[in-house]
Amino acid sequence: MLKFIVKLHPEIAIKSKSVRKRFTKLLENNIKIVLRRVDEKVQVRNNWDNISVVSLLDSEQVRLDIIDGLKRIPGIVQFIEVTETDFDSIDDIYQKALELIGHTIAGKTFCVRCKRSGKHDFTSSDVERYVGGGLNQHVEGARVKLSHPEVTVRLEVRDDKAYIVTQTHLGMAGFPLPTQEDVLSLMSGGFDSGVASYQMIRKGARTHFLFFNLGGAAHEIGVKQASYYIWKQFSSTHKVKFVTVDFEPVVAEILENVENSQMGVVLKRMMMRAGSQVAEKLGVQALVTGESIGQVSSQTLANLSVIDRVTETLIIRPLIQHDKQDIIDIARKIGTAEMAESMPEYCGVISKKPTVKAKIKTILAEEAKFDFDVLNTVVENARVMDIRDIDTEAKQEVKEAESVSDLPEGAVVVDIRSPEEEDANPLELEGIEVVHLPFFRLATKFGDLPKDKEYYLYCAKGVMSQLQALILHEEGFSNVKVYRP
């Protein structure tokens, strides 16, 4: 039996009874949805102070999948893994503790904490002393230290069962989805907008995605895949929309009419205007961007203030004070960094000397030359899709092989992982030709491979391989598929 206990987030625990009830109910439901994909009979119980998860599928893979699932559900700060055991005496509890957690205290200071409920002829302190004493004596280098020990061994005795905490895991924290109102995240696919979207999901806001296509087909593919990935990883319990607005006509109008140094701010204001209209259509109250103070010369307070004044809609900038390195670290942790690194960026407008001190009067004068029918038309023609269709469409476009036996005769597998990843986990496929071409070289080197073969891209998670295959298709390489075992 696998058992986990999801501790209640301290920020949820201090809420009023009715709010706490609503939050924990949502969390319970989300846990059920995610974990039923691992074990459809998983038992999830809301015990008010915690939520317990039990699976009778006693396999290591199921255990790892449950841990992975719980780590990707907003609103979970911490969860513990527990082993349940029967006992007749305190010594039975000690023996089981020695077997399960003895190795975790070797060479360390530790203490034992026990909670007890039910009728027993011993107290919880008796258990702490007996188990602590035994471990102190029999585990190499382990030493009891009651204040500030390196490891705390946690036990619970409830009636005729004892529970031993074998591991503590950290979750993504935040609040359960959807305890906050919906938001619409402006996604450009770089490090920032991906992390900003993740931060809003983490805070319990159902996060829809909006992409302004400035003219790069490969960029659109990249942003769609990155958005789908973020949704699938952290908020797949709730359906969201992905919206594409064709911004090429708006860019053309800006290039033609707006003074060079003001183009960047005007483009952002056009995005906010369009974003507000799309948000209204979707019934969403706030826009999210990945902007951060001083990150690029145009992201100054003066410019952000002028950008804000274009709309009444709330604009949230979760990364406003983050350093770039922090953002990249988070992107790496959540798995969007490689996608951001390989995102074919498309700027649309490039100013030689972009203003860092936009003035509302100057901007309004520039915008007076702009034909707003162009903006209204692109918003009217916005394509709103269910985010799940991104994957369906991608799978229709790029064929997949799920095992070596699916690979046709003469097929070549292209390992697109980074050299470090390849070294750590080499890909060995008997009888199949494997070529190594890291994803960041595909754009420049794929064309050099012989044209008469079929290529199956491979990466660890199957996300980058799909993204890169779609981009290569867009570039005319129809002989590219995905190998996703």
Ligand SMILES: Nc1ncnc2c1ncn2[C@@H]1O[C@H](COP(=O)(O)OP(=O)(O)OP(=O)(O)O)[C@@H](O)[C@H]1O
């Ligand atoms: N084509 C676009 N579609 C949707 N949103 C966009 C687009 N371009 C920019 N944005 C929004 O504006 C923010 C700032 O964009 P900008 O290009 O100035 O900075 P950036 O550092 O390149 O952002 P990112 O790392 O997110 O690509 C982005 O984080 C995103 O929220």
